[in-house]
Amino acid sequence: MSRPETAEQTRWEVAEAITSRRAVRAFHPNPVPQDTIAQILEIAAQAPSGSNIQSWHVDVVTGQARSQLTSAITARFDAGDFGEEAYQYYPDPWREPYLARRRATGWGLYAALGIARQDKDRMHAQHRRNFLFFDAPVGLVFSLDRDLPVGSWLDCGMFLQNIMIAARGFGLDTCPQQAFAAYHSTIRDVLDIPENRMVICGMALGVADKSDPANQFATERAPTDQFARFHK
């Protein structure tokens, strides 16, 4: 990688890599060369981790392996089996301000897709698209040793974020997908993930279909003064 010429250019490129990342929910089927995936993972593995323990694991699925996994999961989904919770990701019960943000995200996506609020069938169909990796040619499945405490989840999150940012450098997009955790037992069987590891989430990786309505929706962020305090 050649060095950018000025500090300003570096700042712009770093900010662009971060801010151009979106949760992309429609991909072109164009394959991603294995060498590119390997490079993204190598860059991403520069993520920090407490004492550099690098606890993350990732299974990469493409081609037949990807089809086998998506078929096994959608077979359960289509049979009305919506899986089992591997771990708790969301607050229970939901409360403000998180509930309002969650609703804005859900309704924003459905509005972009032209799905009416009472149209449960189309919402269900949209949720199902998770389990096809939104047609992305590459699926990633992340797992962690079960006995590792919450610190390793922080480290794993940094690895995931690095993958999403590194992918931008290759003109690729991603969608992190906690939805897969509900089918952890099926994922474990298909990918032969050892019992001592927990499946945490999946991620779609590929070339974004920018014309798809699912990718027309952009989320917003709370202003800095709502989450940061400056102590002087």
Ligand SMILES: Cc1cc2nc3c(=O)[nH]c(=O)nc-3n(C[C@H](O)[C@H](O)[C@H](O)COP(=O)(O)O)c2cc1C
């Ligand atoms: C760990 C994690 C899991 C997620 N799981 C899903 C998922 O299962 N399906 C999905 O469509 N989006 C999923 N998302 C995407 C979020 O909805 C998205 O990041 C959020 O709305 C912000 O939008 P943006 O990523 O486009 O900035 C997940 C995001 C994260 C960080």
